[in-house]
Amino acid sequence: MAKTTASQPNKNRHLNRFYYPLDQAVEKPFNWRQMLRLLTYVKPYSRKLVPGAIIAMFISTLIRMAVPVIIGKVAIDVAIKHEDFNFLTYLVIGISILYLLSYLANTFRIKWVNILGQNVIYDLRKNLFSHVQHLSHNFFDKRSAGSILVRILNDVNSLQELFTNGIINLLMDVVMLLGIVVILFVLSPPLALAVMIILPLMFYISTKLRRNIRRSWQEVRIQKSRLNSHLNESMQGIRITQSFSQERENTEFFDGVNTDNYESERQATKKSAYFGPFVEMSNAIGTVILISYGAHLLILGEANGGIEIGTFVSFAFFLGMFWEPISRLGQIYNQLLVAMASSERIFEFLDEQPNVEEKADAKEVHDMQGHIEFDNVQFSYNEDRVALHEISLEMKPGQTVALVGHTGSGKSTIANLISRFYDPTAGVVRIDGMDIKDLKIDSLRSNISVVLQDTFIFSGTIMENIRFGRPEATDEEVHEAAKVVGADEFIKRLADGYQTEVEERGNILSAGERQLLSFARALLANPRILILDEATASIDTETEVKIQDALKKLLHGRTAIMIAHRLSTIREADNIIVLEHGKILEQGNHKELMEKRGEYFDLVKSQFQMLNAL
Template sequence: MAKGSNEVESKHLQRFHYTLDQAIEKPFNWKQMWRLLVYLKPYSKNYLPAAVIAMLISTAVRLIVPILIGKVAIDVAIADKDITMLTYLVIGIGVLYLLSYVGNVYRIKWVNILGQNVIYDIRQHLFSHIQRLSHRFFDSRSAGSILVRIMNDINSLQELFTNGIINLLMDVVTLVGIIVILFVLSPKLALAIMVILPLMFYLTTKLRRMIRRSWQSVRIQQSRMNSHLNEGLQGMRITQSFSQEAENGEYFHGVNTDNFNSWKDATKKSAMFRPFVEMSNAIGTIILIAYGSYLILVGVENGGIEIGDFVTFAFFIGMFWDPISRLGQMYNQMLMAMAASERIFEFLDERPNVKEQEGAHEFIDMIGDIEFDKVEFSYDQERIALHEISIHIQAGQTIALVGHTGSGKSTIANLISRFYDPAKGTVKIDGYDLKQVTLASLRSKISVVLQDTFIFSGTIMENIRFGNPNATNEEVIQAAKVVGADEFIQRLANGYETEVEERGNILSAGERQLLSFARALLANPSILILDEATASIDTETEVKIQEALGRLLKGRTAIIIAHRLSTIREADTIFVLEQGRVLESGSHEELMAKREEYFSLVKSQFQMLDAM
């Protein structure tokens, strides 16, 4: 890679590690975990209690059976050689295990239904929330990083909700039950066996910070890799055009290696928990054999235990360490869930910069009179995009915005649609300040056609109908005919039912643009914004568009942004912008007569055409 690329990568890694360190130092947020558990509330009256009851049944069976074997079968039935009691006991234990089997079947069924519903709700909530966020949110984040939150991070919560919560309750109930039973049977032996618990607790506590750091690193590295993948796939044509496959592969190798190493580190640290549990189990078993045997030899009359108590202890010791091990795994799940939930709630806590006031005006019929009153706006603090712009566009007028790149043309269009709010001044439509208007009613009366039009996966018919979901097939076809799109659509294999691929790649740039014109017309807007809308259309198609524009713009307020000045000759007023200021305005003839900035733009454009 070039030196400049290496410097950029180095700075990116510095920012990445700084962000990672910040995330790692955060304490475990139980309040945030509670926010996750709130998603269980809609199911707290059906699936959740049913799963808990099924869990309690199977857990109760696991606790009862060892007591029956040790205290009843060995100390009573076998000691008294009571075959009848032993027979009934075997049948009874078999029935209990059958009951436990049924309980486990329904627990697994209801827990999975519960978990899948919760994951569905979280993903739906996050996506719906993101759709309502302002453009500034998307300006500072890549599509790949947003995709990671909606897919990967929410998937990381799946194990927590499908198994983790109920298993946590089951293991806690099992542990408490075992501890109570052991102390009832023999407090001395129970205390001797559990002497290892403080050491185990200390060692596992030391592991928590390391494990949490490693799983947070995994989430951040995954986000970085997914962002690069999304960018690499979208820019594949540019990569191949400049023969940068090797450099792109080298960069991805680095990202992929970082992701691999983070997973390896996290799994290695997480795997350390199990050996500690097994070591504790081994020590507990040795204590049981040594001290338990001594208590049997001492005899019950001298404070010892019976053989049945020893066997029951052996059963419960085998059961005791498994829940502790699973609780350790559960803690790892919670750490992963916490790392993912931090990133999910970061987006859910985002609030739109463009806010809708309570009791805002709702446009029923929009006339289309637009006024900018000393509007100032900037995308960042370093550069002001508009300097106290004052423009009045009368209803039904067609105005054009021209100027060099970065002069503020698209910014004006963005403010009319209220994708952003001005820093100073007001933008009004029909006399209403846009800050006091509902966003839905405003944008439903405005159609925007961009240079890089977006075509969705689906049919031609569905893509045009996106402008008005309630339109009939006949209305869709009529809109396509008006803008001249019907001709090429009829040539397609399945006409209006032709399936277009992602972003409409089977269509040419001009054809995609014609579809966007049809979509805009079908929406029947009061205000139409054409932002470099004819830039990707060839000369022959442009002639058709110019013919259609007369019908498209009739009775509507239109704002045309164009570099190709031949497309705006018929505009009622042309505003010439430069660095966020209006230099001059007037009709094409008036501005040409002034022989100032507009005249220079037209002259330079024609000179370029003559030179070609």
């Protein structure tokens, strides 16, 4: 009751907050083409592991089917009937040897299919992660980090059981089922028909359940995605939650999301569980038929169209074995449904193509000078939101250009287009006279460094973080870059200096220290174009004064684009471009714009008045 009650105040809110149009359960037939695509991940191991596993499976299956025949038709109807105990002893020894051989075959089969499954899961997760790494920013704009994590972790994990056991067990159970049916009809066609009379009804009911079960597992994947999204958001925003004393509200919100996840799991498991009891009921009916009709055939005797006691015993063995693979096939079918729900979501990501595509004949960038031109560039994030209106501007090599304007004026959009995180809706962006669409993306971005306001520090050492953009850099080069930007001083005060382990997102460092590390990282990469997006916003005034000289060294000889609200940081810029609603209002250096007494003058004046008021 507590679970339901707690979630009621947030019921509509949590459904809307984590609702993604791209994450919906849909009715689809079983996709065999998708299944075959999934099996292509087995192909690299088909020569080494698959043949051995199949041979081992056939050996163990044939032994399992041979033993009941030996016991019934040979041991009972021959050895025991004729009281040939020496022959019976040999049969017992032979059956023991067969069981030992079956044990060895099963051991190797389990070993090989587990190795196969682990390798397939490794490759699938590697391919998915690598593919996502190269998708455009537009892809990440539409999805939460949590929903992406669910697909790379949970959805791939859900395929593990299918690859380690499901596929080979499916083959084994089909072979066993067909083999048993053939043997039963050879032993006694009338009795075989009698015990299988329940099969048409069972297949009819299982077909009816199929679509419902598959949709339920799709819903489970979606709810897990929403749960993971909320967990990811909650952990990253824990400081804000605690600052506003919203722990209780956040817990209630989580309870609502968790309840939906719980309900989806419960419903899917319940529907999947229907198959097991039905198979048990079918087995019970088959056993009743065997006993009643089999007893009748026993009384008739083999001479009158009946059966011998050995045949009856073999039938009893095979009947128990008959429902076993059917029951497992139901479980494997459930695995297939889960796999289909997960693989649909995995292949959706793998089929996603970058909005920013690289041409087949794209060129490498050599000796970039950093001459940037925007020629009537227009850009829209979506149809309702035009971010840039036919912008034309020029940034000369080695020039420092500042972009200023109110929030949403298009400053960061210009920076994103230069790095080719997005492509213009219209117009051309050129670097050194070349359309950046004609350049290789990696080659272009290797000549550009970006320093953001909310800089990201990775788990690892200080040294590894500075070296991130240029992994081959020497320790001496890392130290020199840190000294130039003024980071060396605080790094040496840390317990382990450059080898200090920083936590996720660099939480052991202050905002200013993280920003200084990002400056060192950018400098070490030695870019021809440097983009500073509110890069000094998190640095206090005293620290800002310290790094002004460092910035001059950092910017020297490079084309630099500075985006700043704090106008004191851009006074020395060669060109200041004032933007408003995606249009250029005015441009020039600080002195020229102040003399114009236009929009820039008003921005400086209002900021100066604000500082005086403080």
